[in-house]
Amino acid sequence: MSPKLAILQRRMNFQPEQAPVPEGGHGLGVAIEQLIADEVSRRVGEAMQQSPKVQRLLDDFNRPKLVTDFKQLPPVQKTAPAKNMSALIHRDGAGLARWIEVNGVKFEAMRDATGSLLGMRQVDEIPVLPALDIPFKPEAREYNESR
Structure with a gap:
């Protein structure tokens, strides 16, 4: 057996000395406990x-009431049904999303100079979109005036 294993075996076999159990039946401590x-x-x-x-x-x-019928059992609690969510995306004339409304909460789109979407910001009131510049042909106006 190697020396390391012998040391390990001595440690495993080592039993600490037990203090002797005091003799009962006499003494001040036993009288007080009694x-x-x-x-x-x-x-x-x-x-x-x-x-x-x-x-x-x-x-x-404290005794629980006896149950004699299944109708006396309390109903099993069920989880609440999931809430329906609705989201409306409002776009401008170019088709870019300007603001989003999710369950009545309004978010405005934040864009950089190139028009890329950076994030959404919660707003209290929806801004009014500017009027669209609709191109028209002069011939169409003349047609409407001649009628």
């Missing part, structure tokens, strides 16, 4: 003789 145990048993006995009805009432109060 007095405490006697007093506790006397007080418990007196309390049980004076109020057995109270203990019985407490036992009956």
